[in-house]
């Protein structure tokens with residue numbers, strides 16, 4: 001039997017697809033009464049993690065439990081966890097109401113529950129329309145209604161804001177918050193921080209299958225960092241001098257500048273002067289939350305170098321344990337926020353997966 005806690009615990013979770021490590025030693029806990037955002041760029045391993053949690057993919061190693069049990073041992077899982085991995089899979093000629101009644105019957109819940117969830121998600125006026133004619137946002141609502149049929153204690157949603165208009169997103173936000181405030185558990189994935197920033201209490205940020213940050217969003221906000229943009233005559237010479245001084249968090253920008261973290265402009269100027277490198281300009285830059293998220297998920301470090309947070313909880317982020325990486329300055333990797341780079345190590349592959357849990 002499960003313990004009824006509503007807690008999700010992911011411990012050392014790893015999934016290898018052939019040569020591709022989709023998820024690597026991921027650990028985090030989602031407590032009831034809160035909304036947890038599961039964030040990462042495309043291909044970071046979010047869906048694979050959720051699929052392992054929902055018993056759809058077998059982990060290579062590690063465990064994922066809900067109420068202290070792996071999904072397949074939950075007994076009547078639809079009563080414990082409602083999940084939406086894809087807002088697809090509706091019979092196009094079936095009305096929303098009939099779709100829900102079919103699922104209600106399969107779960108052993110009465111037809112009235114279909115009416116309740118239609119109202120909960122704001123689809124009651126469209127209940128008799130065919131799902132095939134629904135907009136993406138309406139399909140998201142219908143998928144959510146299906147997940148809610150069993151009145152579950154835990155909600156797991158993969159990119160639920162996809163296709164929702166601003167009003168729909170606002171609605172989803174208040175719905176998830178009130179669901180969590182009633183003592184239940186919500187885990188919601190997204191590749192856009194801004195989309196769920198106002199909804200979530202804590203975040204698990206992953207990149208290339210690894211945890212980059214795990215903790216309260218407010219703590220991350222407090223860690224807004226400053227970096228200095230420097231325009232040196234000889235970038236290589238300055239990077240070398242900075243590294244010799246222990247400053248290794250250096251990125252190149254598309255316009256030929258260096259973005260230096262971990263030192264103020266005065267220290268950088270002193271190092272440049274001592275190294276005989278002329279500097280034509282310097283500017284301090286404050287990173288906002290979106291930029292921090294961006295740096296955490298597509299920064300200059302390779303995943304292997306930047307993996308200090310396989311362990312739970314407590315949050316925090318910073319340079320890798322055991323010292324900063326040696327090769328932080330490489331080919332230009334600076335990206336403008338909003339234009340994430342493709343992960344060359346883990347290219348997205350066409351897969352035939354799908355379907356709701």
Ligand SMILES: Nc1ncnc2c1ncn2[C@@H]1O[C@H](COP(=O)(O)OP(=O)(O)OP(=O)(O)O)[C@@H](O)[C@H]1O
Nearest residue numbers: 017022042043044045046047048346347348349351
């Ligand atoms: N069945 C599979 N076979 C091979 N590779 C896979 C399979 N499923 C996922 N992958 C790979 O694992 C990595 C993580 O994919 P995943 O879909 O979990 O990421 P994601 O964070 O959910 O991305 P997105 O936001 O684009 O959905 C990707 O490189 C993907 O190509």
